[in-house]
Amino acid sequence: MTHQPTLALRGPLLSFSADPGVDVTPKDESVVYLEDGLLWIEQGHIKHVGEADALLAHLPADAELHHYPDKLIMPGFVDPHVHFSQLDIIASFGKQLLDWLNDYTFPEEARFADPAYADALADAFISEMLRYGTTTALAFCTSHPSSVDALFKAASARGCRMLGGKVMMDRNAPAALTDTPERAEHESRALIERWHGQGRLEYAITPRFAPTSSPEQMRVAGLLAKDYPELIVQTHLSENTKEIAWVSNLYPSARDYLDVYDRVGLLKDRAVFAHAIHIDDSVRQRLHSAGGRIAFCPTSNLFLGSGLFDFRAARESKVTLGIASDIGAGTSLSQLHTLAAAYQVCQLQGVSYTPWQGFYQVTHGNAVMLSLNDCIGQLKPGFEADIVVLDPRGSPALARKASRATTLFEMLFNLMMLGDDRAIHATYVQGRKMELAP
Known part of the structure; x- marks a missing residue:
């Protein structure tokens, strides 16, 4: 500097x-x-x-x-779950999660095969993030390595602390977006070596979610987590009831959705699971015991009709929590907007969500969730x-x-x-x- x-x-x-x-x-x-x-x-x-x-x-x-x-x-402000590639599909009319992915997310993410497009969107994302007072984020990129390059270049140009990673996805998605277990491993390792620890940048191991990764690719993600134990892992968990049923069919021997990740070593300290709406106390206790964290995404949960996150149960189980915008299903990059939705979600369940808790969460609380509370x-x-x-x-x-x-x-x-x-x-x-x- x-x-x-x-x-x-x-x-x-x-x-x-x-x-x-x-x-x-x-x-x-x-x-x-x-x-x-x-x-x-x-x-x-x-x-x-x-x-x-x-x-x-x-x-x-x-x-x-x-x-x-x-x-x-x-x-x-700190945002611990966001899809930077979905900036331009915020508030796109759709049905629930799986339809929304197919109708909007996958077509938009396919555009990131063009590095110039990725660069332009990454620059716009960082500008918007800062305009809303957010200075650190944990972001999903796309399956294209150039999308990671674009995000980290844009963040570095402004000096932002940024965490992100290439989406690993080898099935149940358009061919233009899928990789293979071998390619996902090779590209992820190359990106880790290129970017992790450069200035204020951190790489995050990023299997999108269990339905879009084969068992072989899930094992690769677990191998990366073993070889780079200091890295954050980010993925999705139990957001939508149809998604959960799909995971059960794809992984019939797994105890439940979380077990899919646990079996390959992805349930660990600094593993961030977005949503975790439809879970029970057993899952919460396993998350707590292993050091897994939950990103509460109230605007996207409401927008997609996914359900109401049980804030009280999560706190009682002592799971480490963050609160996140989750754009593009989330309806704004504003963490103030996110807090308003959290208040409403909690109100519907008879729980008080105070501004003390809200402003703690988007600052020190989210820093704790990302294990960055020694510096931000x-x-x-x-x-x-x-x-x-x-x-x-x-x-x-x-x-x-x-x-x-x-x-x-x-x-x-x-x-x-x-x-x-x-x-x-x-x-x-x-x-x-x-x-x-x-």
Whole structure:
């Protein structure tokens, strides 16, 4: 990184040091809030955090000060399950999961055989992600290695922390998108060697889901996980009842859907399973015991009619949870929009989903889920300076509500339920203010 002058961000600072729990009153010391705080940033990292009055006098004379007295400064949002290749098919009318894949997803992903198309979409995806205040994501690419190259090049150009991988898929999909077990292994290994650990980039082993991988390819995915134990694994689990029945027919000897992954070594620490709607406590306990994580994707679950994720049962089982946009079935890259849908999903099940839990989840909580909580997700000395500046009056509806908000809880709930891209005032990546597309 080239030398950067000292940057200071002043204004209300909000971060979470731990899970605040699910009650209206958060657990002691989990919420870290300074009404007039200062972030002192040097070389892309947070050097000091404290009361503005105490730190201002110690700033270097040439420090650049950005003052946001009527905004809210937080860690950049983290999105732990997203399909970057599906940016242009968000909100496409369809039926449920399997029809939607065939009608929209597979035709769109076939276009990524053209590297120029992949480059253009990757650049647009990163721009949109930043416009919504998200600074880190775990993304599915397509089965084309060039799609991984495109995503990592676009993320690296802006300095973003990004995780992603080539989709492994050798059956039950169009020929233009399928690989073979041998090719999937060869291409995945080459991509790991090329990209993993380069700057802020991490490779993720990515079998799409059990129906589109043969038993032979699933074994290859497990071999990759064994040979590269530090890598994240990402796939899908128990999203749709027809999908689950299909898996049962394809893998008749498996105990259940999760067992398909477990048998080949993919149920492990840092394995991220998207959805996990139609599961029981046995599955939850096996996920917890092995270190597997669940990505709760409320907007896509509602959009495709997949079902209501049991947030209470997942927490009681102590499974590590994240909350994710899951575009393109998810209806927005906005994590604020995602939180609004989570609140509604929980309401339908008689569960309270507070803004404390929501904003914890999209920052520190999702960093924990991706095992990145030692470097992102908090406003803390030594952490990478990925920051979002929220505007509690960013839209007419928010402005009207803000005039009545008397507590931080109310401000956060307004942002959670009414916020959109207009609520994102600024996004910083490694201490650099990003140009946000209109």
